[in-house]
Amino acid sequence: MSTLVSSGMIHQLEAIGPFDAEACMNCGVCTATCPLGVDLLPRRLFRYAALGLEDRVIQSSQAIFSCLLCRACEASCPAGVHITENMRVLRHWLLQEGF
Amino acid sequence: MxxxxxxxxxxxxxxxxxxxxxxxxxxxxxxxxxxxxxxxxxxxxxxxxxxxxxxxxxxxxxxxxxxxxxxxxxxxxxxxxxxxxxxxxxxxxxxxxxxxxxxxxxxxxxxxxxxxxxxxxxxxxxxxxxxxxxxxxxxxxxxxxxxxxxxxxxxxxxxxxxxxxxxxxxxxxxxxxxxxxxxxxxxxxxxxxxxxxxAERGLPVGVPLSGTVTIHDSCVYARYEGIVDEPRRLLASAGLTVAEPENAGQWTWCCGGPAESLFPATAAALAGKRVEQLRAVAPDCVTMCPICLVNLRKAANGTMRLRDISDHLLDAVTERGASAAHVGGPTP
Structure with missing residues (x-):
């Protein structure tokens, strides 16, 4: 099975706004503190974006738009990732893509 | 769907x-x-x-x-x-x-x-x-x-x-x-x-209130704008005792409201969980955001009293506080 990777995706995201997904250490504290308990968010999602896996991000659109932007995850993130702003950037990217 | x-x-x-x-x-x-x-x-x-x-x-x-x-x-x-x-x-x-x-x-x-x-x-x-x-x-x-x-x-x-x-x-x-x-x-x-x-000027309290309320912090006030102490100071100066729920202040729990426009069922489920946390502490709850207020009220469905903080504060600075059984009474 082949996977299409977009080398330009990360640049598109950074052009929309500050996008610091690469700071994520994949520790999972965000997932543990999320009131929605969505296991996708945000650590795997940020990997998809950083790797340019556009299809995976598009397939995750419902999870991306269901994020509450409540910042419970950010309050606990040991790496200080701006998770909610990253989510907003991904929403904007999805709207641009006409997902 | x-x-x-x-x-x-x-x-x-x-x-x-x-x-x-x-x-x-x-x-x-x-x-x-x-x-x-x-x-x-x-x-x-x-x-x-x-x-x-x-x-x-x-x-x-x-x-x-x-x-x-x-x-x-x-x-x-x-x-x-x-x-x-x-x-x-x-x-x-x-x-x-x-x-x-x-x-x-x-x-x-x-x-x-x-x-x-x-x-x-x-x-x-x-x-x-x-x-x-x-x-x-x-x-x-x-x-x-x-x-x-x-x-x-x-x-x-x-x-x-x-x-x-x-x-x-x-x-x-x-x-x-x-x-x-x-x-x-x-x-x-x-x-x-x-x-x-x-909070900076001080509340001109007329008739101090009495009773205990729990507080639901807005995620945006608490984690975006750092407004946590001000509502507590105001409620205390109004004469109310604030009982902190599980997940309070900087660690507050979302009411689910932000999901409502796209995923109403998700919003309702989350609001239900938050109401359980609040009701475990006191039957009267103070909110400070219109979205929190409406979502939690729907989820509570009359099993606890939810009022905007301005209602309590106005009770304390006007004569209406003297007669209002606004906390500790039967739930609406």
Whole structure:
């Protein structure tokens, strides 16, 4: 099975706004503190974006738009990732893509 | 089943771009709360509602409609609805809350105006120029529409000579204080929540209240704007004992409201969990955000009393506090 990777995706995201997904250490504290308990968010999602896996991000659109932007995850993130702003950037990217 | 996200966001962004609000309502409705309060028009310092409390009854009507449509074959025609909405303001057609529904939420900006008046704060109101801030469209990522709208609002504030705004909900506060400076060059309006203003000046308590309330912090106040101590200080000076629930202050739990426009079932489930946390502490709960208030009230379904903080504070500074069994009584 082949996977299409977009080398330009990360640049598109950074052009929309500050996008610091690469700071994520994949520790999972965000997932543990999320009131929605969505296991996708945000650590795997940020990997998809950083790797340019556009299809995976598009397939995750419902999870991306269901994020509450409540910042419970950010309050606990040991790496200080701006998770909610990253989510907003991904929403904007999805709207641009006409997902 | 939720409606297609792209079309719902598209309708909200189109409304903001074409009509100045994600849910455009007539100015006479948005400003009805200010009737008879004698608030001067304009001024260097204004109370800025951003229409948030006034919009809640309309949002509720639309969410109910959305839930019905999402489960019907009509959901497939959401793209057609978006195109039609560009020509005709759909909100005016499908969301028509009754007078009592509007009055319930219009009461809160009136409360805040009275509290500021009684505290000796000099302020005006922009009436028809008190525009929606763009908060929901910003959250959904409709950045171009929000940037254009922010420039429009900033232009109105500049034209009206406004140097300071006093906000009354967390979403308008963070938009005007934290987001607009990033979107509008030269934007230098001072923005404070009325809770910060009152906490700084001190509440002119007439008849101290008694009883215990629990508190539901707004995520946006607590984690975006660092407003945690002010509501507690105000409630304490009003005479109330604040019982902290599980997940309070900086660690508050979301009411689910932000998911309501796209995923109402998710929002309802989360609000239900939060109500359980709050009810475990006290039967009376204080909120400070219109979205939290309406979501938690729906989830509580009458099993606990939820009131906006301004209701309690106004009780304490007016004679109505002397007779109101506002805490500790039977749940509504």
């Amino acid at each position: 939720p409606l297609p996200v792209r079309d719902v966001v598209g309708i909200l962004a189109d409304n903001l771009r074409l009509r100045g609000s994600v849910l455009p309502i007539p100015a006479r409705r948005a400003t009805a709360w200010a009737r008879d309060l004698g608030i001067p028009r304009g001024g260097e310092t204004v109370l800025y509602t951003g229409q948030m409390y006034q919009l809640i009854p309309y949002i509720e009507r639309l969410v109910r409609l959305e839930q019905r449509l999402g489960d019907s074959p009509l959901a497939r025609f959401s793209g057609v609805a978006r195109r039609a909405n560009r020509l005709v303001n759909g909100v005016a057609v499908v969301a028509r809350p009754g007078a009592s529904e509007r009055a319930e939420y219009d009461r809160i900006p009136a409360n805040v105006a009275r509290l500021l008046q009684k505290s000796g704060v000099a302020f005006g109101y922009l009436y028809e120029d008190d525009l929606y801030s763009g908060a929901l469209a910003h959250d959904l990522g409709a950045d171009e529409a929000v940037a254009a709208h922010a420039r429009r609002v900033a232009g109105v504030l500049r034209k009206r000579g406004v140097r300071e705004v006093i906000t009354l909900d967390p979403h308008t506060t963070t938009m005007l204080r934290t987001v607009y400076p990033k979107l509008v060059e030269g934007y230098d309006v001072r923005v404070r929540s009325y809770l910060e203003v009152l």
